[in-house]
Each structure stands twice: as C-alpha cells, then as structure tokens.
Amino acid sequence: xxxxxxxxxxxxxxxxxxxxxxxxxxxxxxxxxxxxxxxxxxxxxxxxxxxxxxxxxxxxxxxxxxxxxxxxxxxxxxxxxxxxxxxxxxxxxxxxxxxxxxxxxxxxxxxxxxxxxxxxxxxxxxxxxxxxxxxxxxxxxxxxxxxxxxxxxxxxxxxxxxxxxxxxxxxxxxxxxxxxxxxxxxxxxxxxxxxxxxxxxxxxxxxxxxxxxxxxxxxxxxxxxxxxxxxxxxxxxxxxxxxxxxxxxxxxxxxxxxxxxx
Ligand SMILES: [Zn+2]
Numbered sequence: 069x070x071x072x073x074x075x076x077x078x079x080x081x082x083x084x085x086x087x088x089x090x091x092x093x094x095x096x097x098x099x100x101x102x103x104x105x106x107x108x109x110x111x112x113x114x115x116x117x118x119x120x121x122x123x124x125x126x127x128x129x130x131x132x133x134x135x136x137x138x139x140x141x142x143x144x145x146x147x148x149x150x151x152x153x154x155x156x157x158x159x160x161x162x163x164x165x166x167x168x169x170x171x172x173x174x175x176x177x178x179x180x181x182x183x184x185x186x187x188x189x190x191x192x193x194x195x196x197x198x199x200x201x202x203x204x205x206x207x208x209x210x211x212x213x214x215x216x217x218x219x220x221x222x223x224x225x226x227x228x229x230x231x232x233x234x235x236x237x238x239x240x241x242x243x244x245x246x247x248x249x250x251x252x253x254x255x256x257x258x259x260x261x262x263x264x265x266x267x268x269x270x271x272x273x274x275x276x277x278x279x280x281x282x283x284x285x286x287x288x289x290x291x292x293x294x295x296x297x298x299x300x301x302x303x304x305x306x307x308x309x310x311x312x313x314x315x316x317x318x319x320x321x322x323x324x325x326x327x328x329x330x
Contacts, residue, residue, distance in 0.1 A: 151275075219236050265323060306323065
C-alpha cells in the first residue's frame with residue numbers, strides 16, 4: 069500500500085482562520101473549500117459577512133426586505149453548519165451599497181471581530197471585486213485589509229482597548245483569486261495566484277452543497293456549479309496580500325504555511 073505523503077504542516081488546536089465576505093453564499097461559493105479543509109485539520113474557522121444580501125434579484129418566497137434578510141441569515145447559518153464553521157455572523161451593512169458604507173464604522177466593526185477572535189489567517193476578496201465583479205466584494209476586501217493592518221495598532225479604535233480588548237496582529241492576509249475569468253462579466257484584473265489549495269472532488273461537492281443551502285438563490289445553482297467547477301473545481305486559489313513578517317513572495321499550497329504559534 070502506498071502511503072499518502074502530505075506536505076501540509078500539522079495544525080495545532082489554537083489555529084484560527086477568519087473569512088470576511090460581503091454576501092450570504094460567498095462563504096460557500098468563494099471560500100467553501102478552504103473553510104472545509106481547515107476545519108477538518110482542526111483549525112477554528114470564523115466567517116463575518118457584511119450584508120444580509122437583501123438586494124438580491126432572487127428572493128425566494130420573501131415579500132419584504134426583512135423577510136428576505138431573515139431567510140438569508142438562516143441559509144447562511146445552514147451553509148456554515150455544513151462547512152463546519154465555528155462561528156458565523158451576518159452584519160447589517162446595506163447590500164449593493166457597501167461602497168457608500170461609513171469606512172470608519174465598517175473597519176471598526178471588523179477590527180473588533182479580529183481583536184475578539186484573534187485569527188492568524190484572514191481570507192477575503194481583493195479590490196478587483198471577485199470573479200463575479202460585484203463591487204461589494206471589493207469593499208468587503210478593502211475594509212478587511214484595513215482591519216488586518218489596524219487591529220494590531222494601539223492607536224486605532226482605542227475605545228476597544230479601553231474596554232479590555234488587546235491589539236491583535238493576524239499573520240497572513242489572503243485575497244480569493246483565480247487563473248480564469250467568468251464570461252459575460254465586467255472586466256476584472258485579478259491578484260496573482262500565490263497559493264493553490266487542493267480541496268479535492270469530495271470537498272468540492274460539499275462546497276456546492278453548502279451553496280445549495282442558499283435556497284433563495286436556487287435559480288443560480290446551475291450557473292454557479294458550472295462557474296465553481298472551472299478547471300475541475302478541486303483547487304481554490306488565493307493571493308497572499310500581506311504578512312506580519314516581511315518575506316519574499318513564493319508559491320504555497322497551505323494557507324497556514326509559516327504561521328507561528330501565538
Ligand atoms: Zn457575493
């Protein structure tokens with residue numbers, strides 16, 4: 069029998085990953101494979117989603133804004149359960165209007181979560197708006213990038229520190245990316261691929277299943293499955309955007325590579 073050789077590093081129970089998204093379903097569609105993989109490897113995984121997705125064209129049976137928000141929060145919770153997420157939270161920022169959200173408030177909210185959860189690794193979108201070109205994705209990523217930089221500073225959001233929280237410096241910030249474009253979308257110029265995370269066929273199916281928990285979005289299921297399955301769907305790609313320890317760029321296959329014990 070051939071022994072499987074894994075190049076991944078052993079994960080200690082104190083390892084934590086925080087994923088910052090824009091809409092319920094991003095956690096599955098964009099980051100589902102990594103969330104599953106690292107949950108299986110004993111990492112605590114957390115998701116903060118900035119909007120309840122109430123601007124969606126597909127609204128299921130919801131008749132009002134509040135009904136849709138309620139449905140989408142429940143779908144998000146079901147998806148997070150399937151992905152083994154330790155904690156999932158949906159904030160109240162306005163869907164499709166994140167570019168008009170108050171920057172100080174949005175970054176403050178994210179810094180608060182980073183100081184509470186204390187993750188070593190943060191995943192989010194890059195400023196290109198993600199594969200679908202949705203501006204909310206870019207804004208969630210920009211807020212998350214500032215929060216990554218500022219959570220460790222003693223001169224940002226001091227009121228949180230006065231209330232007993234300590235500054236926290238996450239070690240690595242990744243943007244979701246890909247080596248392909250989706251057709252019929254606005255043009256995007258993506259961050260380079262610096263990490264290829266093998267999620268494999270089984271986790272890919274589970275990620276699709278997590279997306280399918282978002283039943284209000286059922287009309288998108290076929291298209292999303294096709295989009296997610298580009299290049300076989302067994303690999304999620306990321307761009308290492310920042311690190312707490314200066315280093316040269318290099319290709320990785322593990323988002324926790326070089327992460328030091330806190
Ligand atoms: Zn989205």
